[in-house]
Amino acid sequence: MEQSEEIVLVGCGNMGFALLEGWLDRAGIPAAQIHVVEPAESLRHRAAARGATVYDDAAGLPAALRPRAVIIAVKPQVVGSMLGAYRRFRDTSVFVSIAAGVPISTFENTLGNAAIVRAMPNMPASIGMGVIAAFGSTHIDDNQTGFVTDLLAAVGSVHWLAEERLVDAATAISGSGPAYLFHFIECLTDAGIAVGLPPETALALAKQTVNGAAALASTSAFSPAELRQQVTSPNGTTAAALEVLTAEPSLADLVKRAAAAAHRRALELALGN
Ligand SMILES: NC(=O)C1=CN([C@@H]2O[C@H](COP(=O)(O)OP(=O)(O)OC[C@H]3O[C@@H](n4cnc5c(N)ncnc54)[C@H](O)[C@@H]3O)[C@@H](O)[C@H]2O)C=CC1
Numbered sequence: 001m002e003q004s005e006e007i008v009l010v011g012c013g014n015m016g017f018a019l020l021e022g023w024l025d026r027a028g029i030p031a032a033q034i035h036v037v038e039p040a041e042s043l044r045h046r047a048a049a050r051g052a053t054v055y056d057d058a059a060g061l062p063a064a065l066r067p068r069a070v071i072i073a074v075k076p077q078v079v080g081s082m083l084g085a086y087r088r089f090r091d092t093s094v095f096v097s098i099a100a101g102v103p104i105s106t107f108e109n110t111l112g113n114a115a116i117v118r119a120m121p122n123m124p125a126s127i128g129m130g131v132i133a134a135f136g137s138t139h140i141d142d143n144q145t146g147f148v149t150d151l152l153a154a155v156g157s158v159h160w161l162a163e164e165r166l167v168d169a170a171t172a173i174s175g176s177g178p179a180y181l182f183h184f185i186e187c188l189t190d191a192g193i194a195v196g197l198p199p200e201t202a203l204a205l206a207k208q209t210v211n212g213a214a215a216l217a218s219t220s221a222f223s224p225a226e227l228r229q230q231v232t233s234p235n236g237t238t239a240a241a242l243e244v245l246t247a248e249p250s251l252a253d254l255v256k257r258a259a260a261a262a263h264r265r266a267l268e269l270a271l272g273n
């Protein structure tokens, strides 16, 4: 039997739509192969405008459909109630969940020995610059791993993890991480205003500083620590600022505590809270 190339995307909100755009714009997947189930009318229209076939409920999916992959992009609290509607695909499809915290065992309760991947993308996926951590259940084969890698690589760089529990760790770092950086931009902007810059200038300087520093850290042969040292002249302005950032409570401690809180929350979500 010829391998189906069709994909069912369940939930087309922030991350679901980012994935959809990546598949269309960067993976070259024809829109005709993508079926989107999304109850919210405006989001359904947004997906339909990109050429996907849309449904307000799983019951609308064609009876003959045998998708190669079913991507679950609904909120963690919704997973339990929607999964049963996709049970009929468990022998033919690989299931890929991006729901924070929800363990593979939750999927297996409904889907049995289906091939299941837990993936954790992040918001820069919407511009093809995401990073995705992934872990596959024991029932996934090489062919499915390759297909899922291609789907995820359309929105960023893919890192397969050796243990499922590390998906929760990745959630705390790269999944939630963009929000930490966005908040840092807000803080740097406010600090700029506090030292006298006009708000628009403060925002422009803050955004491009984070952008430029991130690009440099990504491309430079120097480590982040070495780059920091290159910016920090002895007894200069940066040294004065870093003295504040490393004093108690240090930025390092705060970031660790923030990530630990995110990690704890992922573990709570696993329990359905
Ligand atoms: N937003 C982010 O940066 C990231 C989110 N995630 C995960 O992605 C998942 C989705 O998050 P967002 O896109 O931010 O949320 P969202 O609320 O923007 O999207 C979820 C979508 O699911 C739809 N939905 C609800 N019930 C449904 C059902 N029964 N069938 C089909 N669709 C249904 C909603 O209408 C909504 O559009 C969550 O589980 C979250 O943990 C993972 C990584 C990053």
Ligand SMILES: O=C(O)[C@@H]1CCC=N1
Binding pocket: 100, 171, 175, 176
């Ligand atoms: O905040 C959340 O729960 C989701 C998961 C990672 C990013 N957003």
